Amino acid sequence: MSARMATSSPGDPLVSRSVTPIKRKAVSEMHNKVESSGRSKLTRIVYETVFGNRYSDAIFASLIVFEIIFGLLIIKRVAYTEIDWIAYMQEVKGFLDGERNYLNLKGDTGPLVYPAGFVYIYSALYYLTNEGTDILRAQYIFYVLYIVTLIVTGIILRKSTVVPNWAIVALVLSKRIHSIFMLRCFNDTVAMLLLYFAVLCFITDRWKLGSIFFSLGVSVKMNVLLFAPGLLVLYLQRCGILGTLSNLALCLATQVILALPFLLTYPKEYFGKAFEFGRVFTFKWTVNLKFLPEDVFVSKELATGLLAGHLAVLVIYFARRESVHPNGLIAAIRDTVCRLTPRPKNLSCDWILSGLFVSNFIGVAFARSLHYQFYVWYFHSLPFLVCLTPLPFLAKLCCLSAIEYAFNVYPSTPFSSIVLVATHIFLLLGLLVAPRLSDPQLHGQGHKKK
16 A cells, blocks of 8 residues: 555545545445444344343343342341231231131231131241241241242243333332332232242143142232133133133132131131121222222222222223134134133233233222232233333333332322322223234244244
8 A cells, every 4th residue: 555545634534635535425425334334233232122122031130130139238228117917927826826717816907807828828937937026037038039029020021022121120120019028028929929820820831730829829818819800711712611610620629728727617707707808998008099088988889880890891801802803702702602622722921911910900900999018919010011002112111100109109198099090090091902912822832932
């Protein structure tokens, strides 16, 4: 190369001084194109990482490691708050002392109102925590439950085709959820972990094992029954009538076996307290509907109206969902209800999750009272639910943020309650108008993530 050609222009180090203006322009355009291409590639990588599933394994693993460390810091630095733990221990102590009448199993907060599975699990915790006195050990046990719940729900959501990385990250961003697990030790966390084990079984086509886990979840707290309408539809679609009856019998048998000590002694008292459907929660602690007068909140008219709305929206949602059948809704219902034998192909992950999670969310949206710990009933499903809607990205973030805000206002106010109810309605409308999953089934062996 000549000395003249090696001399570079101050304005363009890649272009020679002696090159003609036309050639200099061509080289500059080529250089800009290379730079633009580099920027486009970087933008694409960032976009695919945030809004897609690029590097999803590394991101999920990093979240788990972060939460393992962060959870330990929470336990070490944030004070434990006593709410129900002592009452739980008092209730199970009566059982351990030989009492089998549910009316006589009481704690400081009132009588025992949870099914038999709760009694066994918290009896084990009673022994593991030195008769409930070692609160720190209890916190570490629930810290492990938190990490396991995060792993299980992360696995479930990562099998979906509609949940991107940003929504997976949302699983660790709740202040209230950390508190419910590690600073309160509520039984809602145990019930939901069992439920998510059931969901994991369902999406991997292990319906009988999933039915057992589902029933175990109900045995800890009956809020898990909010998933039942969606599960019943899925049973009929995947298992047929005979398979549905078999799975329902398995659920019932699990409940009976767990409750035998009480059913053989005081069955009426057990059913009356463990499955007390008419119980009215205290207005003081509700997070939703706080803008209503208390006399309206506790009225039978409100309870009846909410139940009617709950059932109506369930029917509307599942009627629209099933109308993807090529021969119409009536044919879909006929094929679902009249099928005796299982379908030859697995239901897709998104189809199963939408049936279960939307069913539960409708129940939550029409609940008369939501206490702070009830947030865990649907928090881990919210990323999937918002991604299922056609809402813009910012609207999805606003939904998640608004719900988190409402559950972190203590004590709740009429304004925070309005925010929560309005967000539930907005998200519910988004789910009702969401693009329908066109094919509930996938060929081959289970779900493959795209």
